[in-house]
Amino acid sequence: MKSFDYLRAGSTGEATGAGGAATRFIAGGTNLLDLMKLEVMTPDKLVDINRLDLKAIEETEDGGLRVGALVTNSDLAADPRVRRDYAVLSRALLSGATGQLRNMATTGGNLLQRTRCSYFYDTAMPCNKREPGSGCQAIGGYNRIHAILGASDSCIATHPSDMAVAMRALGARVEIEGTDGTRRTQDLGDFYRLPSDTPQVENALGEAELITAVILPAPVTSxxxxxxxxxxxxxxxxxxxxxxxxxxxxxxxxxxxxxxxxxxxxxxxxxxxxxxxxxxxxxxxxxxxxxxxxxxxxxxxxxxxxxxxxxxxxxxxxxxxxxxxxxx
CATH class of the missing domain: 3.30.390.50 (CO dehydrogenase flavoprotein, C-terminal domain)
Structure with missing residues (x-):
């Protein structure tokens, strides 16, 4: 693993202020640490956000829920309001990974998982997502788990999250804090980017921006x-x-x-x-x-x-x- 600097942030402003192109935020680390060990991701700095006040599930004024970015997958799946009103989300979370990983994995981190394409994980292989312009070995290679919709000639990888699929069906929005301290919300469907000819751009996060919450709309009878x-x-x-x-x-x-x-x-x-x-x-x-x-x-x-x-x-x-x- 490449050496890196480590900072434990005490506020969202401190976290975003410490960011940069070669900086990554870390919470549960269930995906990031694997990628760092393989040197697929080699950040110069890790900013630990586990001390931030982003661990609550709160009701919104319109009857929905605001899920903090640091709420673990286990806690989100077990919340009585989620089980009652957003059963699809609870079931999706429980279908993913293992209990031990769900205890560590966070809501924000789950949304930002990287693809499980074997060529992406293998630094000896060309991969446009990892090294833009190097090619896509999955096209014409081993692609059993790969995309059948929305792919491009540059990338046919899939997104691995179960939680994100359920949240997309529920019409969730992502709350994001920028480096100036302001927050915006964005529909989850607009948050992700399809590969086109820039598969390395996976979402709408700007440099050093931080997911602070996911907003679920008021439940519907269904x-x-x-x-x-x-x-x-x-x-x-x-x-x-x-x-x-x-x-x-x-x-x-x-x-x-x-x-x-x-x-x-x-x-x-x-x-x-x-x-x-x-x-x-x-x-x-x-x-x-x-x-x-x-x-x-x-x-x-x-x-x-x-x-x-x-x-x-x-x-x-x-x-x-x-x-x-x-x-x-």
Whole structure:
């Protein structure tokens, strides 16, 4: 591991003021430390933010929740309000990693996970995300876990977070503090960047900016599910996943908020798919139409071609589960 300076910040202002291009914030470190050991990431300075007052889950004025960036995955999943009103989020968190890692991993850090592409982790291999302009070895290489949506000729990596997929379906916003002390919020869907020809730019954070919270909107009456398909029952990243918030009224779908994981550079959402479902009576034919729209531009890379029919089946199974009573 490359040597680095270490600073323990006592305030958000001290943290952002100590930042720079070669500085990284560290909280749980469940992803960052692995990358540093492999010298995939080689920061000159680590700023420890664990002392910051960002560990609360608070109700907002409009009935939602403000989740501090340092709330652990375990505490967020176990919070009674999350379990009651945002069940898709609790289930997504519990499907990720192990209990020990969830006890350390934080909300802000979870959003900022790096891809698990094996070429990204191997510094002997070219990788546009790690070294812009060097090439993408995954294209034409081993790409079983890679993207089928939103990829580019520069990068076909996927985002590994389960939590972010659920938060995208819930319409979450990210609260960010800049170096001048001001805070802004940004829709999670706008926070992430698709690869295009700059896959090294993964999100909308500016230099030394810090995630301070995630804002969940007021809950809606709905049924919620998180369905994750993976190679083994635990400690495995999603091949595909579906986060769904669905409401059925008078035999018709009144709401369908859907997000997909394991298939793109960021948690994937396609509002055209949701529009097809809303106002219609649940049926396999309807679900097929929604899947057709979702997969219209899907593209496999050889080893991951199976993800296209797998995502179709997973979406349909999730919709059947959440609309079963209306379909009877």
């Amino acid at each position: 049924r919620q599910a998180y369905r994750k398909v993976r190679d083994r029952a635990s400690y495995a990243f999603a091949l595909v996943s579906v986060a769904a918030v669905v409401a059925v009224e008078e035999g018709k779908i009144a709401r369908a908020d859907l997000a997909f994981g394991g298939v793109a550079h960021a948690p994937w959402r396609n509002e055209a798919v949701e529009a097809i479902l809303v106002g219609e009576a649940p049926s396999d034919a309807l679900f097929d139409r929604a899947a057709d729209t979702l997969l219209e531009k899907a593209k496999g890379q050889g080893s991951n071609d199976f993800k296209i029919p797998l995502l179709r089946r997973t979406l349909k199974a999730t919709l059947r589960e959440l609309t079963a009573e209306a379909a009877r």
